[in-house]
Each structure stands twice: as structure tokens, then as C-alpha cells.
Amino acid sequence: MQLGGSHHGALSNPQKEISVNQDLDEGQVKEISGLDWIKVAGVASGSEHSVITTENGVIMTWGWGEHGQLGLGDTCDHTCPQVSVHAIKNEHSS
DSSP states (O other), X not given: OBOSOOGGGTTOOSSTTOOGGGOTTTTOXXXXXXXXXXXXXXXXXXXXXXXXXXXXXXXXEEEOOXXXXXXXXXXXXXXXXXXXXXXXXXXXXX
């Protein structure tokens, strides 16, 4: 489940370009699509992006990524959870 606003895809909203003033989903709890059968161990969220860690240590992010803050190796917004590139690189360097 998730909490917050849907602008910039932070709540896995495919209509991510909705303005903050029109954000009708704020304060509602919703299921995150794409995480069926994945056991989530931790959740963190900002005003415009979200992060989860799975029980297997996988880090997944989504939301506003204009400045690369999602750790996905790009500067795109993502409306559904993506595996963090930085988590994969750090795992291989251990």
C-alpha cells in the first residue's frame, strides 16, 4: 500500500502530470501495482518519490526522477517500481 500524492507518478499514477493542486488521491491508501508476491521489508517516501526494500534486499524506486534521485541511472519519472541501478552496482562491488 502507499500514501501521498499522485503527481510525478509517486503513487504509481499513469496520469502523472496531474498538478499538485488537482491531486485528489492525497491522503488515501492504495495498493502498489507491480509488486504482487513481493515481500516488502521497508518503505520510505518523499513528497514526489517512493522507495521500498524487499526481504531479499532489492531496492525499488519510483516517482519524480528529474534529477536522478531515483537511482535508476536516468532522469525520467517512473510510475511503477523499478529496481535501483545503484543497488545492483553496490551488490557486485562487494
